[in-house]
Amino acid sequence: ESISKMLACGTSILGVKYYTCGNEHCPHVKYLCNTCHCRACPSCGKKATDQWIAVQNNRLPDCPWQHLVFTLPDTLWPLFFYNRWLLDALFRLAADNLIYTAKRRGLRVGIFGALHTYGRRLNWHPHVHLSVTAGGLDEQGVWKN
Structure with a gap:
């Protein structure tokens, strides 16, 4: 239809x-x-x-953004295909990794993302797209690049 x-x-x-x-x-x-x-x-x-x-x-805040893609080796694709609940963990791990890195620098960053389960050839290819602010707020709320 x-x-x-x-x-x-x-x-x-x-x-x-x-x-x-x-x-x-x-x-x-x-x-x-x-x-x-x-x-x-x-x-x-x-x-x-x-x-x-x-x-x-x-x-979204008016600031520079960085687009990142987190992919998996193709040998792991079947694991995620048959255990779809792992896709949530994949998404969280990607975001948590960026948040942790920023936190170590004393910054809070902004993040938004999308989970894609298929590639350009319409094949199963789980990956995460994240956009993260190119900088963040320090503990006083001041923007730092």
Whole structure:
């Protein structure tokens, strides 16, 4: 069903809205085809992603960020495939590692992340993406790089 909607996205198959000028003598009509609103759709999904990013950017501190990826050797992938509960531990270990390192320097850092279980080739490839502030607050609340 989702694939059918995506293929029909932006076409008249999903319906059409039309808008006319308020002036009854104006011949212009604007037709807009409905969209699928599917996350996987290249068009609709990008819009949703862009909107999500805008909201997050307003929530996050305005400072430099570092993007890090924590991966596992492929020999461990089956262990996580058959024991999905370990994925939570993988995520926590990655974040805790950064928090510990910052704490040793007397800093509190900001972190947000995402767990990805598949790679670009759509194969099972568990890994963690974390964004961490490039600096942090010291015990007095002063920003340190």
